[in-house]
Amino acid sequence: MERFLALVMREFKPRLEMLPLFSDEQLRQLTMPTLVLVGSEDRLRSPGPIIARVQRLVPTATAEIVPGASHALLNGFHRVERHLAEWTPVGAWADPQMPSS
Numbered sequence: 258m259e260r261f262l263a264l265v266m267r268e269f270k271p272r273l274e275m276l277p278l279f280s281d282e283q284l285r286q287l288t289m290p291t292l293v294l295v296g297s298e299d300r301l302r303s304p305g306p307i308i309a310r311v312q313r314l315v316p317t318a319t320a321e322i323v324p325g326a327s328h329a330l331l332n333g334f335h336r337v338e339r340h341l342a343e344w345t346p347v348g349a350w351a352d353p354q355m356p357s358s
Contacts, residue, residue, distance in 0.1 A: 262351070265349030276301070277303075281314055283313050284310075284314040285314050285315070287317075287318070287333045288316050288317075290317075290319075290343075290344040291311075291315055291317070291318040291319070292302075292318070292319050292320075292336070292337065292340040293307070293308070293311045293315075293318055293319070293320040293321070293322055294322075294323050294326075294330055294333045294336055294337070295307050295320075295321075295322050295323065295331070296310060296322070296323050296325075296328055296330050296333070297322050297323060297324050297325060297326060298325060298326060298327045298329070299326070299327060299328045300328065301328045302328070303321075304322045307320075308320045308321075308322060314321070317332075319340060321336060323336065
């Protein structure tokens with residue numbers, strides 16, 4: 258953990274300007290499988306309005322509030338992994354040189 262935190266502190270470049278927002282029209286154009294996760298304890302953005310907006314503009318998206326998570330979503334990886342597994346065709350990342358089992 259110490260090595261990880263040292264790496265983050267050395268390489269992380271904080272965004273100092275306003276966070277970018279997508280317009281309603283841009284969000285309506287999303288057609289790919291989309292996962293939106295917002296931490297229940299996010300102090301930069303209010304989770305409820307974000308989820309409501311995504312559900313209204315991108316009805317095919319999966320939008321979830323991650324209980325107990327902050328803006329960093331440190332405990333949300335399993336949700337991302339599950340989402341990717343649902344939408345990734347079996348064998349899509351397989352090495353074409355390796356025989357299938």
